[in-house]
Amino acid sequence: MSNNIEELIILIAWYNTTNEDTISTFTANKQTFIDYNPGVKVFDVINPFIDSPIIGPSIDLAFFRWYLENKSDIFSKRFVLVGWDCWCDCSVNSYFSRVWDCDFVVPSVKYPERDTWHWFYQIRNLPIDVRQYAVGISPFCGIMMSDKAMSLIADEILKPVYQALHSELRLGTIATMLNLDPIVNPVYSRSIGWREPQFGQKYRGFHHPRKTLSS
Incomplete structure:
Protein backbone atom coordinates (compact mmCIF):
# COMPACT_ATOMS: atom_id res chain seq x y z
CA MET A 1 0.00 0.00 0.00
CA SER A 2 1.31 3.45 -0.96
CA ASN A 3 1.21 6.37 1.46
CA ASN A 4 1.78 9.00 -1.22
CA ILE A 5 -0.96 11.62 -1.28
CA GLU A 6 -1.72 13.07 -4.70
CA GLU A 7 -2.95 16.63 -5.10
CA LEU A 8 -5.27 15.46 -7.84
CA ILE A 9 -6.47 12.38 -9.68
CA ILE A 10 -8.49 12.42 -12.91
CA LEU A 11 -11.18 9.77 -13.39
CA ILE A 12 -12.65 9.22 -16.86
CA ALA A 13 -15.88 7.28 -17.28
CA TRP A 14 -15.72 4.61 -19.95
CA TYR A 15 -17.63 1.52 -21.02
CA ASN A 16 -16.93 -1.63 -23.00
CA THR A 17 -17.53 -1.17 -26.72
CA THR A 18 -16.19 -2.46 -30.02
CA ASN A 19 -17.06 0.69 -31.97
CA GLU A 20 -13.75 1.79 -33.46
CA ASP A 21 -14.75 5.44 -33.89
CA THR A 22 -15.89 5.67 -30.27
CA ILE A 23 -12.68 4.02 -29.04
CA SER A 24 -10.53 6.37 -31.14
CA THR A 25 -12.42 9.41 -29.85
CA PHE A 26 -12.12 8.27 -26.24
CA THR A 27 -8.39 7.66 -26.68
CA ALA A 28 -7.85 11.12 -28.21
CA ASN A 29 -9.98 12.82 -25.54
CA LYS A 30 -8.14 11.05 -22.74
CA GLN A 31 -4.77 11.96 -24.20
CA THR A 32 -5.57 15.67 -23.88
CA PHE A 33 -5.94 15.25 -20.10
CA ILE A 34 -2.59 13.46 -19.98
CA ASP A 35 -0.86 16.08 -22.13
CA TYR A 36 -2.16 19.12 -20.23
CA ASN A 37 -1.68 17.61 -16.78
CA PRO A 38 1.81 16.10 -16.69
CA GLY A 39 2.45 14.01 -13.61
CA VAL A 40 -1.25 13.70 -12.76
CA LYS A 41 -2.61 10.16 -12.58
CA VAL A 42 -5.47 9.41 -14.96
CA PHE A 43 -7.67 6.35 -14.51
CA ASP A 44 -10.37 4.81 -16.70
CA VAL A 45 -13.50 3.91 -14.75
CA ILE A 46 -15.51 1.17 -16.41
CA ASN A 47 -19.23 1.38 -15.67
CA PRO A 48 -20.40 -2.07 -14.45
CA PHE A 49 -24.02 -0.90 -14.18
CA ILE A 50 -24.53 0.29 -17.75
CA ASP A 51 -26.70 -2.66 -18.85
CA SER A 52 -28.69 -3.01 -15.64
CA PRO A 53 -32.47 -3.11 -16.16
CA ILE A 54 -32.98 -1.88 -12.57
CA ILE A 55 -30.47 0.93 -12.16
CA GLY A 56 -30.97 4.22 -13.99
CA PRO A 57 -28.19 6.29 -15.63
CA SER A 58 -25.28 5.30 -13.45
CA ILE A 59 -22.07 7.15 -14.24
CA ASP A 60 -21.99 8.40 -10.64
CA LEU A 61 -22.29 4.90 -9.18
CA ALA A 62 -19.37 3.74 -11.30
CA PHE A 63 -17.13 6.52 -9.95
CA PHE A 64 -18.03 5.90 -6.32
CA ARG A 65 -17.71 2.14 -6.62
CA TRP A 66 -14.23 2.70 -8.08
CA TYR A 67 -13.42 4.97 -5.13
CA LEU A 68 -14.47 2.38 -2.55
CA GLU A 69 -12.55 -0.37 -4.33
CA ASN A 70 -9.33 1.67 -4.53
CA LYS A 71 -9.32 4.00 -1.52
CA SER A 72 -7.00 1.78 0.51
CA ASP A 73 -4.32 2.02 -2.18
CA ILE A 74 -4.84 5.41 -3.84
CA PHE A 75 -4.83 8.67 -1.90
CA SER A 76 -5.69 12.06 -3.34
CA LYS A 77 -6.86 15.41 -2.01
CA ARG A 78 -9.11 15.93 -5.04
CA PHE A 79 -10.77 13.91 -7.77
CA VAL A 80 -11.91 15.27 -11.12
CA LEU A 81 -14.71 13.31 -12.82
CA VAL A 82 -15.22 13.54 -16.57
CA GLY A 83 -17.03 11.56 -19.24
CA TRP A 84 -15.29 9.75 -22.05
CA ASP A 85 -16.58 12.38 -24.50
CA CYS A 86 -14.82 15.28 -22.76
CA TRP A 87 -11.47 16.75 -23.77
CA CYS A 88 -9.40 19.65 -22.51
CA ASP A 89 -6.94 22.28 -23.72
CA CYS A 90 -5.81 23.55 -20.32
CA SER A 91 -4.68 22.11 -17.01
CA VAL A 92 -7.13 20.99 -14.35
CA ASN A 93 -5.50 23.47 -11.96
CA SER A 94 -6.27 26.33 -14.33
CA TYR A 95 -9.82 25.24 -15.07
CA PHE A 96 -10.75 24.94 -11.39
CA SER A 97 -8.53 27.76 -10.11
CA ARG A 98 -11.43 29.86 -8.79
CA VAL A 99 -12.94 26.97 -6.82
CA TRP A 100 -9.85 24.91 -6.05
CA ASP A 101 -10.48 24.49 -2.32
CA TRP A 119 -35.29 14.77 -14.14
CA PHE A 120 -37.20 16.47 -11.34
CA TYR A 121 -40.12 14.15 -12.09
CA GLN A 122 -38.07 11.53 -10.20
CA ILE A 123 -38.28 13.42 -6.92
CA ARG A 124 -41.27 11.23 -6.08
CA ASN A 125 -38.91 8.23 -6.17
CA LEU A 126 -36.72 9.67 -3.41
CA PRO A 127 -37.28 8.59 0.18
CA ILE A 128 -39.78 11.01 1.75
CA ASP A 129 -37.25 12.44 4.21
CA VAL A 130 -34.75 13.07 1.38
CA ARG A 131 -37.06 14.92 -1.03
CA GLN A 132 -36.44 18.26 0.67
CA TYR A 133 -32.80 18.06 -0.50
CA ALA A 134 -33.61 17.46 -4.18
CA VAL A 135 -30.98 19.18 -6.33
CA GLY A 136 -29.74 18.43 -9.82
CA ILE A 137 -26.32 18.95 -11.35
CA SER A 138 -25.88 19.17 -15.10
CA PRO A 139 -24.20 17.88 -17.12
CA PHE A 140 -22.36 15.05 -15.37
CA CYS A 141 -18.94 16.14 -16.57
CA GLY A 142 -16.22 18.44 -15.28
CA ILE A 143 -16.92 17.75 -11.61
CA MET A 144 -14.31 18.17 -8.88
CA MET A 145 -14.65 16.62 -5.44
CA SER A 146 -12.47 16.60 -2.37
CA ASP A 147 -11.58 13.28 -0.77
CA LYS A 148 -13.91 14.22 2.08
CA ALA A 149 -16.81 14.58 -0.35
CA MET A 150 -15.97 11.37 -2.19
CA SER A 151 -15.83 9.43 1.07
CA LEU A 152 -19.06 10.79 2.55
CA ILE A 153 -21.06 10.38 -0.65
CA ALA A 154 -19.66 6.92 -1.41
CA ASP A 155 -21.02 5.63 1.90
CA GLU A 156 -24.55 6.72 0.93
CA ILE A 157 -25.02 6.76 -2.82
CA LEU A 158 -24.74 3.03 -3.53
CA LYS A 159 -27.68 2.15 -1.27
CA PRO A 160 -30.46 0.35 -3.20
CA VAL A 161 -33.03 3.00 -2.28
CA TYR A 162 -31.39 5.40 -4.76
CA GLN A 163 -30.84 2.99 -7.66
CA ALA A 164 -33.70 4.03 -9.93
CA LEU A 165 -32.68 7.71 -10.02
CA HIS A 166 -30.86 9.58 -12.76
CA SER A 167 -27.20 10.14 -11.87
CA GLU A 168 -27.45 13.95 -12.04
CA LEU A 169 -30.35 14.05 -9.58
CA ARG A 170 -28.95 11.33 -7.34
CA LEU A 171 -25.53 12.92 -6.82
CA GLY A 172 -26.81 16.47 -6.38
CA THR A 173 -29.44 15.41 -3.88
CA ILE A 174 -27.22 13.17 -1.76
CA ALA A 175 -24.43 15.73 -1.66
CA THR A 176 -26.85 18.43 -0.53
CA MET A 177 -28.31 16.11 2.11
CA LEU A 178 -24.79 15.57 3.44
CA ASN A 179 -24.21 19.34 3.68
CA LEU A 180 -21.93 19.33 0.64
CA ASP A 181 -23.67 22.07 -1.30
CA PRO A 182 -22.61 22.08 -4.97
CA ILE A 183 -20.52 25.07 -6.01
CA VAL A 184 -20.65 26.13 -9.67
CA ASN A 185 -17.42 26.56 -11.58
CA PRO A 186 -17.91 30.06 -13.02
CA VAL A 187 -16.19 29.28 -16.33
CA TYR A 188 -18.03 26.06 -17.15
CA SER A 189 -20.64 27.49 -19.56
CA ARG A 190 -17.99 28.58 -22.05
CA SER A 191 -17.06 25.02 -22.90
CA ILE A 192 -19.32 22.35 -21.33
CA GLY A 193 -22.85 21.59 -22.39
CA TRP A 194 -25.09 19.00 -24.04
CA ARG A 195 -24.42 20.42 -27.50
CA GLU A 196 -21.44 22.11 -29.11
CA PRO A 197 -20.87 25.26 -27.02
CA GLN A 198 -21.64 28.56 -28.71
CA PHE A 199 -18.14 29.81 -28.03
CA GLY A 200 -16.54 26.89 -29.91
CA GLN A 201 -12.87 26.71 -28.91
CA LYS A 202 -12.40 30.41 -28.22
CA TYR A 203 -11.79 29.76 -24.52
CA ARG A 204 -9.48 27.15 -23.08
CA GLY A 205 -11.08 24.71 -20.70
CA PHE A 206 -12.91 21.38 -20.60
CA HIS A 207 -14.92 20.76 -23.79
CA HIS A 208 -17.98 18.52 -23.94
CA PRO A 209 -19.34 16.67 -25.78
CA ARG A 210 -17.03 15.23 -28.44
CA LYS A 211 -18.32 11.79 -29.38
CA THR A 212 -16.57 11.45 -32.73
CA LEU A 213 -13.41 12.75 -34.37
CA SER A 214 -14.97 12.80 -37.82
CA SER A 215 -17.04 15.97 -37.33
Missing part, protein backbone atom coordinates in the same frame (compact mmCIF):
# COMPACT_ATOMS: atom_id res chain seq x y z
CA CYS A 102 -14.21 23.70 -2.52
CA ASP A 103 -15.46 20.22 -1.64
CA PHE A 104 -17.93 19.77 -4.48
CA VAL A 105 -17.67 21.72 -7.76
CA VAL A 106 -20.09 21.19 -10.64
CA PRO A 107 -20.93 22.74 -14.03
CA SER A 108 -24.41 23.93 -13.04
CA VAL A 109 -27.03 23.42 -10.34
CA LYS A 110 -30.77 22.83 -10.81
CA TYR A 111 -33.27 23.64 -8.06
CA PRO A 112 -36.92 22.49 -8.24
CA GLU A 113 -38.10 25.79 -6.74
CA ARG A 114 -36.41 27.73 -9.54
CA ASP A 115 -35.66 25.59 -12.57
CA THR A 116 -37.58 23.52 -15.07
CA TRP A 117 -35.55 20.34 -15.48
CA HIS A 118 -36.65 17.00 -16.89
